[in-house]
Amino acid sequence: MRGALKSGNVFCKNRIGVTGLGILSVFILTAIFAPFLAPYDPCEMFEPMAPPDSQHVLGTNDIGQDIWSELIYASRISLFIAFTTSIIATFIGTLSGLFSGYYERFGFFVMRVVDLFLALPRLPLIIILAVFMPTSIWNLIIIFVLFGWPITTRIIRSEVLTLRTRPYIDSERMMGAGDLYILGRHILPNIFPLVVVQFVMEARHVILAEAGLSFLGLGDPTSKSWGMMLHYAFEYPTIFISEVWKWWMLPPGLCIVVVILALVFVGFALEEILNPRLRREIV
Amino acid sequence: MLEVKGLSKYFSSGILRKRYTKAVDDVNFSIKRGETLGLVGESGCGKTTLGRSILRLIEPTAGKVLFDGIDILKLNKKELRTFRPRMQMIFQDPDASLNPRMKIRESIAEPLKLQRVEKCEIEGKVQELIERVGLSPEHANRYPHQLSGGQNQRVVLARVLALNPDFIVADEPTSALDVSVQAQILNLIQDLKRELNLTLLFISHDLEVVRYMSDRIAVMYGGKIVEMGDVEDIFNDAKHPYTKLLVSGKEVV
Amino acid sequence: MNLLKIKALRVYFPTDDGIVKAVDGVDLNIKREEILGLIGETGCGKTVLGMSIMRLIQSTTLTDGEIIYKDRDLLSLSDDEMRKIRGGEIAMVLQNPMTSLNPVIRVGEQIAETIRLHQGLDKKAARKRVIEMLRDVRIPDPEKSVDSYPHQLSGGMQERVMIAMALASDPELIIADEPTKGLDVTVKREIIRLMKEVTAKRSMLFITHDLGAAAEICDNIAVMYAGELLEHASVDSIFSEPLHPYSEGLLNSLPERGLKPIRGISPSLIDTPQGCRFHPRCDYAMEICREKHPEMVKLEDGRAVRCFLYA
């Protein structure tokens, strides 16, 4: 516990990390409390293409929906997809990484599968899959998980491989501890920091990938994310001729960039804190 | 009590054309109950591999290890697990032998938990062990990186003692420590050994240390045991050239 | 006569837990062609002392005192001037060759780099010179070893490479930090012999916990404890008749002298004990030892001791 507190302390001293975490919390809170924060129901229709005024902070879109409310609700979808995917992908990656690092033969087979996935061109395949699968949030999540877990597996496995040969693991075996006990009590806590970093990395990746797919029109039209907003805005014929893009395209685009930056900041900070090689000063 | 027959361990390397390192090559010896056998040899000669093979921390290529008449190498996974606490190993690097995320108290409680000692008894036993190895109670709440190498090696000893083992392999337990700390730890091991009638395989590359600790000495060279005998015989009348080199080396200093 | 004079050197590291006084008032002289051994337990400040002579300590450190090398105070030289001294007149052999040698560069190139910097040789001449140097440190088959990577050499050979690199600039003073740590007895002995040979016309500060090695190679010994020196004497006198209780304790903990340890553990360098820093572990401790801090006392035969028994 003291160890955790100490790294918490170090984290607070890390200005970049705190900034990232702050930004991220704003977005997460917005997503959670969207119904209270949004002035209108995002489906409610007003006069279309109204420029920003006191009624509609960011104006309305081509079918008259309030863009500000739409943006707030879209953060729900974008963050939901990102975090759900990372949770599942990191979970699968961690478990398979643990076992494939600990059991050599099992690991051999898992790593062949991982190699296969990592050798495949990720983006084109995701697009092809997305084209052929019915569009829904869950299908998107499935696709992202499918391509997300192998990296985590590989990273966790290599860490387990080195941990496994530590004398304290051997001494645990000499005391008659079983494999699951060793994995759960002695190896998992030591790779947990890595798992957290992987989680953040994966979330960052998915935000970008989801925005890309949705922008191409491969997202779920029934639950609008930031990417979908961009998609619809881009389809509007005169989007760049008038000033409309400033309040219709820019805000979701900025949201995507800012969230990704925040995740990068948090990832940076975590890595610096958790990786003692980076932390130690050279005398 | 312990009999090792024809024990070998080959490491293979290379995928297409296999090359073998004979880390341990047809080793035979036996240790009587309560005896300490010292194992010396230069680094890389196979001492660690031999110790780990005996305990089946790595699977030997061939041979037999009889412990009270039971062949350890024939035990299945489950039998091995119940058998293991009777044999223990102390490693070279004390800092790496303890889980860095566990407080000393938890580390020492580990073996007791695995032995299914009643929860209410554990705390008392931990205190007892801490005193037994010469630590003070305030150390219980620290993490391994907050203790010195010598103190951590005491914690390792406490963990080993918690299991009441019959046989211990000590693999260069003091080579990572200072001379003055080395003396403390070696004396502690000697005391505990006498008190508990332990049997010891004591591995070191320092002949003087082995002389102090052991009843008999085995000299290992290139994976084989090249000479074995009582301590004074080895010192006064070494036969193998490597042993002679070792013994003469000490006189220079 | 003195090549290096250290006066009242203090090196403090500010940390979260307090100020670590790694070197706390050290006075030490190294004469020309003298080999001075610095011994003491882990963490007593030996490496920091060696590093501060080379000015290899990070900038957040608080340093005070003087390190005078041939009439120049190293602590007040500019970074450029210091770099010249570091690569030229003073060289260092480090504790761990595996981390000081670059694993992805052939050893020959690593040595060549240093000599090309200082002697301005071209590639071919440098290579020839490197092979000669490898032969000087008795690396078998130097024509072949020059093209090996560090991991292809054994620990002893790596140490030889380190020594060759230190000798590359023909230094007058060598600072060797535990050059034999982790080596086998037999290999260790060869390295010690080699170091003795190559330092015949040079001075060396030889940092070690290995008392055997120190006895073999050094002319004089300084004993360090908790950031300060406790005794300074010739090798023969210190091994035959250690004066300071701590020196006596260190020698008695050697296996060949009966493995009698010093009780207790070395103090933290953040809050060192009041009075004599060794008093909690000393068998001779008196009333005064708990209250007053002893000064280094020069005895008539040139030895110096910091202990009230000799005041």
Ligand SMILES: Nc1ncnc2c1ncn2[C@@H]1O[C@H](COP(=O)(O)OP(=O)(O)OP(=O)(O)O)[C@@H](O)[C@H]1O
């Ligand atoms: N950069 C640093 N920041 C804080 N404390 C430091 C730093 N470098 C060294 N120390 C502390 O200074 C003290 C002396 O360290 P030093 O490395 O000189 O010991 P040593 O005598 O060389 O030990 P060893 O024999 O193990 O090499 C130790 O307590 C160490 O923890």
Ligand SMILES: Nc1ncnc2c1ncn2[C@@H]1O[C@H](COP(=O)(O)OP(=O)(O)O)[C@@H](O)[C@H]1O
């Ligand atoms: N896991 C391994 N894979 C391949 N070779 C190994 C392995 N472990 C040890 N060896 C080799 O076996 C030999 C003996 O090593 P070891 O038993 O560790 O020696 P010692 O303990 O005597 O220093 C060495 O040549 C070493 O390189």
Ligand code: SF4
């Ligand atoms: S001054 Fe006192 S305590 Fe210190 S070493 Fe001498 S006798 Fe011991």
Ligand SMILES: [Mg+2]
């Ligand atoms: Mg070994």
Ligand SMILES: [Mg+2]
């Ligand atoms: Mg050091």
